[in-house]
Amino acid sequence: MAAILSSSRERVLIVGAGFSGAVVARFLAEHAGIASLVIDERPHIAGNCHTERDEATGVMLHKYGPHIFNTDNETVWSYIRRFTEIVPYRHRVKATIDRGIFSLPVNLHTLNQFFGKRFNPAEARAFVAGLGDKSVANPSNFEEQALQLIGVDLYQAFIYGYTKKQWGCEPRELPVSTFSRLPIRFDYDDSYHRSHYSGIPRDGYTACIANILDHELIEVKLCTSFESAMSAGFQHTFYTGPLDAWFGYSHGRLSYRTVFWERIEAAGDLQGCSQMNYTQLDVPHTRIHEDKHFAPWESHERTVGLVEFSKETGPGDTPFYPKRLASDKELLESYLAMAGELSGVSFLGRLATYRYMDMHQAIAEALLEAERWVAARR
Numbered sequence: 192m193a194a195i196l197s198s199s200r201e202r203v204l205i206v207g208a209g210f211s212g213a214v215v216a217r218f219l220a221e222h223a224g225i226a227s228l229v230i231d232e233r234p235h236i237a238g239n240c241h242t243e244r245d246e247a248t249g250v251m252l253h254k255y256g257p258h259i260f261n262t263d264n265e266t267v268w269s270y271i272r273r274f275t276e277i278v279p280y281r282h283r284v285k286a287t288i289d290r291g292i293f294s295l296p297v298n299l300h301t302l303n304q305f306f307g308k309r310f311n312p313a314e315a316r317a318f319v320a321g322l323g324d325k326s327v328a329n330p331s332n333f334e335e336q337a338l339q340l341i342g343v344d345l346y347q348a349f350i351y352g353y354t355k356k357q358w359g360c361e362p363r364e365l366p367v368s369t370f371s372r373l374p375i376r377f378d379y380d381d382s383y384h385r386s387h388y389s390g391i392p393r394d395g396y397t398a399c400i401a402n403i404l405d406h407e408l409i410e411v412k413l414c415t416s417f418e419s420a421m422s423a424g425f426q427h428t429f430y431t432g433p434l435d436a437w438f439g440y441s442h443g444r445l446s447y448r449t450v451f452w453e454r455i456e457a458a459g460d461l462q463g464c465s466q467m468n469y470t471q472l473d474v475p476h477t478r479i480h481e482d483k484h485f486a487p488w489e490s491h492e493r494t495v496g497l498v499e500f501s502k503e504t505g506p507g508d509t510p511f512y513p514k515r516l517a518s519d520k521e522l523l524e525s526y527l528a529m530a531g532e533l534s535g536v537s538f539l540g541r542l543a544t545y546r547y548m549d550m551h552q553a554i555a556e557a558l559l560e561a562e563r564w565v566a567a568r569r
């Protein structure tokens with residue numbers, strides 16, 4: 192393999208061995224015979240999707256938080272299943288609040304339990320419409336959107352505290368799009384994602400991405416930080432790291448939240464579900480994920496709970512969630528304008544495009560970008 196790589200004139204550099212980078216590398220190898228060097232600063236592939244078997248318990252851990260693969264995109268679904276077996280899995284999330292335990296996303300069961308009613312779907316819809324804040328005509332932020340749609344009581348119980356803890360700011364500083372990720376259901380479907388396809392790779396995400404990268408034209412180097420001088424030896428760079436880092440933070444830092452965990456190990460079953468959210472402010476953590484429930488086809492005597500906390504991303508922290516505050520907008524635009532001036536580099540993925548993307552979107556966009564780039568060279 193080294194011989195092919197060193198003699199090849201057609202070699203690209205791919206920064207980041209998560210889904211975006213791996214998918215581009217594979218596409219170029221298979222469809223254009225182009226070799227790539229994929230570098231990643233971490234000691235493992237798969238970026239924030241990385242999964243690892245826990246030595247003490249045998250549980251497959253989602254090392255950077257829960258990842259459920261869900262999509263409506265047939266192309267993406269067929270693509271991922273070339274590289275791994277995906278076991279059907281429906282994510283069901285509960286919320287602990289002072290008054291008890293409820294089902295999320297807010298659905299007919301949550302509504303009936305919360306308001307002590309026996310609504311049918313039409314009655315619930317009419318009731319919730321009545322709760323919405325009529326003074327908000329065109330919601331311009333997360334909070335206005337939430338209040339317009341569900342009113343203050345549901346907002347206070349399930350949304351405000353969680354959002355403030357997760358994002359470290361007032362929800363009115365966040366964009367409407369972040370709230371739009373959370374559906375409200377007027378039936379008893381308590382599946383967190385309603386995508387047609389939903390599942391979890393039987394052997395974890397890292398094995399899946401290892402299979403995508405397993406091609407003779409792809410070389411992977413871990414523990415390798417990107418430096419701009421590295422691009423010089425390559426035809427093109429596909430960059431999936433943070434956008435502001437590419438420019439040396441010259442205009443300032445885009446804001447991201449990062450998350451960290453405290454581990455609880457116990458016998459048996461800790462909480463009876465994969466994810467319990469703590470949606471009020473009196474509890475400091477946002478959620479506890481118990482990863483053995485992400486793999487119900489496995490059986491383990493012991494269990495691991497990961498208590499998740501959120502904080503601002505500082506130098507050295509792994510960025511997770513692009514905040515996209517109003518104050519980030521100007522900075523983002525200036526970096527995007529600078530990026531638009533460059534040739535020889537493509538920016539893709541959650542960090543490099545500074546968007547709150549899911550795995551299936553990252554794959555779809557990486558396939559398109561690789562296809563576009565190959566077509567443009569012909």
Ligand code: UDP
Pocket residue numbers: 286295349350351353354357369370372373468470
């Ligand atoms: N959210 C909330 N209460 C919850 C769960 C989510 O208010 O119990 C809000 C929160 O602002 C979050 C957004 O909905 O950022 C999207 O939630 P999602 O579960 O999609 O976040 P992820 O799984 O990506 O962390």
